[in-house]
Amino acid sequence: MSRKVTTFDVLMSCPDDIVQKGYLNTIEASVQLFNATVGDSNGVSIQTKHWSKNSFPESGGKPQDLLNHQIVDNCDATIALFGSRFGTPTDRFGSGTEEEIERMIESGKQVFMYFVEEPVDPASVDPEQLKRVQDFKKKYQEQGIFSVVKSKEQLEGELRTHLFYYFLKKILDPDDQNRETSNIVLSNENNEQTMPLQRFHLSNSDFVKNQLEKIKLSIIQENKKVIKKIENNEHAADWMPKSQFAWQSHSKPTAVSIDQDEQTVIKRFAEVNGIELNSEFFSVGNLSEIDYRAGSFFGSTYRLQGTEEEKTKYDNLIEIYNQIKQQDAFKVYFASLDELRYVNLLISNTGTTYDEDIEITLRTPEGTVVKADDLLVPGEDIIKQFTDEGVISNIFGLKETSKIAKYDFTSYQIPYTPGLSIPGYSETSAEKYEKASTKYYDLLDNLFEYDYFQEDGMDIVKLHLDYLKQHSAMWFPTKLFFKAGIKQIDYEITTKQNPEILKGQISIL
Numbered sequence: 001m002s003r004k005v006t007t008f009d010v011l012m013s014c015p016d017d018i019v020q021k022g023y024l025n026t027i028e029a030s031v032q033l034f035n036a037t038v039g040d041s042n043g044v045s046i047q048t049k050h051w052s053k054n055s056f057p058e059s060g061g062k063p064q065d066l067l068n069h070q071i072v073d074n075c076d077a078t079i080a081l082f083g084s085r086f087g088t089p090t091d092r093f094g095s096g097t098e099e100e101i102e103r104m105i106e107s108g109k110q111v112f113m114y115f116v117e118e119p120v121d122p123a124s125v126d127p128e129q130l131k132r133v134q135d136f137k138k139k140y141q142e143q144g145i146f147s148v149v150k151s152k153e154q155l156e157g158e159l160r161t162h163l164f165y166y167f168l169k170k171i172l173d174p175d176d177q178n179r180e181t182s183n184i185v186l187s188n189e190n191n192e193q194t195m196p197l198q199r200f201h202l203s204n205s206d207f208v209k210n211q212l213e214k215i216k217l218s219i220i221q222e223n224k225k226v227i228k229k230i231e232n233n234e235h236a237a238d239w240m241p242k243s244q245f246a247w248q249s250h251s252k253p254t255a256v257s258i259d260q261d262e263q264t265v266i267k268r269f270a271e272v273n274g275i276e277l278n279s280e281f282f283s284v285g286n287l288s289e290i291d292y293r294a295g296s297f298f299g300s301t302y303r304l305q306g307t308e309e310e311k312t313k314y315d316n317l318i319e320i321y322n323q324i325k326q327q328d329a330f331k332v333y334f335a336s337l338d339e340l341r342y343v344n345l346l347i348s349n350t351g352t353t354y355d356e357d358i359e360i361t362l363r364t365p366e367g368t369v370v371k372a373d374d375l376l377v378p379g380e381d382i383i384k385q386f387t388d389e390g391v392i393s394n395i396f397g398l399k400e401t402s403k404i405a406k407y408d409f410t411s412y413q414i415p416y417t418p419g420l421s422i423p424g425y426s427e428t429s430a431e432k433y434e435k436a437s438t439k440y441y442d443l444l445d446n447l448f449e450y451d452y453f454q455e456d457g458m459d460i461v462k463l464h465l466d467y468l469k470q471h472s473a474m475w476f477p478t479k480l481f482f483k484a485g486i487k488q489i490d491y492e493i494t495t496k497q498n499p500e501i502l503k504g505q506i507s508i509l
Helices: 016-020 023-042 063-070 096-106 127-139 152-172 206-223 260-272 308-338 389-396 429-447
Strands: 006-013 044-049 077-082 110-116 146-149 184-187 288-291 302-305 341-343 346-349 355-365 451-455 458-468 472-475 480-482 488-494 502-508
Touching: 006 023, 006 096, 016 023, 023 044, 023 077, 023 152, 044 152, 063 096, 077 096, 077 127, 077 152, 096 110, 110 152, 146 152, 184 355, 184 488, 184 502, 206 260, 206 308, 260 308, 346 355, 346 458, 389 429, 458 472
Parallel strands: 006 044, 006 077, 077 110, 110 146
Antiparallel strands: 184 346, 288 302, 341 480, 346 472, 355 458, 355 488, 451 458, 488 502
C-alpha cells in the first residue's frame, strides 16, 4: 500500500584526506541503517549528496559557485568532516568545505560537524593545513556544534544517533506552534501589492540629448572649415606609388566625395537643428583614392590620397553621417521601449527559516505580457552596443541593493560559437547584423528566466527559485513588461516547506 514518506537531502562535505580514508562510506552506512530502521517505520528517508556523484559539468561560473547552485543550496542539512587537511581555498572562504558549512548555517540549516582525530603518520601531515583545521575548530569551540571521533566505528554510531534525534523530531512534532516557518511574500520594493505601471523615458534621456549636442558641435566645427577643389591640380597626375610596393597592382586615382544620400542625411539634420551649412561644407578638395589591389584574389584595398586636411575633413564628415544614423536608430529603438509598461517585483521570505523549490505563477489577460522575443531588435547602426551583457542588464534587469539581492538562479548558458576566418573573405553587413541580432536575443534569453504559456484566455508567466533564506528578499530576474491596460496580476506561489498554495493579487493603479 502507498504511504507518505518525507525525504531529506543531506550534503556530505569534507576535504580529500577524509575521502581517501573511506569516511564517506561510513556516512553512507549510517544513513542506510537509519533509513532501514527508524526512517522506514516513521516515514522518513535521507538521501546523501556529494559532488563526486551528484554534480555535472557546467560552464559559466566558478567551480564552488556552480556546486553551490547544483547541490549545496538544495540540501536540507550537511554532514561535515575534517581530518588533518582543511582543503583548497575558494574566492570567499578558506576551503570549499568551510564555505559549504557557513552557507548552510547562514541559511538556518542543520550542520553535523565532526573532527576525526585518529592516529596519522606525522610525515604525511602538512603543518599549515593542520593549523587551519585547529583554528577552525577553535572558532566553533564555544558554539558546541561539533563532535570529535577517533575512528570510523565511533563516527558511525554517533552519526546514527544524531540523525535519529534531529530528523525524527522534525516528523514527530508537526503541530509544534513554536517551530520555524517560512513566509513567502510577493511585492514591490516598498512591500506594496498595489502599484502603478512604470515606463521608460529613454527618448528624452541625457544620453540622447548628449549625443545630439555632440553631433551639432561637430557640424558647427566643420562648418568653419572651407576646402575648395583646385582645378588642373598639378599633383593630380602624380599618383604612382613611390615605394618598395610599387610593383603591386593598382588602379588610377578616383575622385572622392560625400555621396548624395550622406549629404541629404546631414543637410536634414542641420536644417532641423537650425544650422546653416556653408556652400563648401561637403567639399573635400582634390581628395582621391587608389585601389592598390585591383584585380587581386584578395580583393580591393583602397587608400586615400590628398592633403592631411582633406583626409581629416572627409573622415569627419563620414563620422558625422554615422553619428546621425546612430542617433536615428537609437530614437527608433528607444521609442519602442518607451511604449512598454512594466512593474518591478520581488519575492521575500519574512519567516524564521529558509524555503526551497519556490514556484511563482503569474496570470494576466491573454495578449498583455511582453516576452523577450517580442522586444524590438536594435538597428544595424547600433546593434553592437547592445551585444554586451552589462548594457542589456542595465536596461531590463533590476539592480541589487543592500536589502534586495539580484536573481541568482540563471540556468541558460549562452553557447560559444567559434569564429571562422577565411583568407580574402569578409562578412557582409547583413551577415554581421544577423550574427549580432542572434547574440542580442541570446543575452535577453539569459536574463529573462521565465517560462511563458497561454491557457484559457490567460497569459501565464512562471518563475522558479531554488531557495530563499529567511529575512531576505530577491528581485525577479527583470522588469516585468506588459502592454498598457492591465488592472491586476493574479499569482500563485508553491514552496517545499508550505503544503498550501499561496494565492493573491497585485493591483495595478
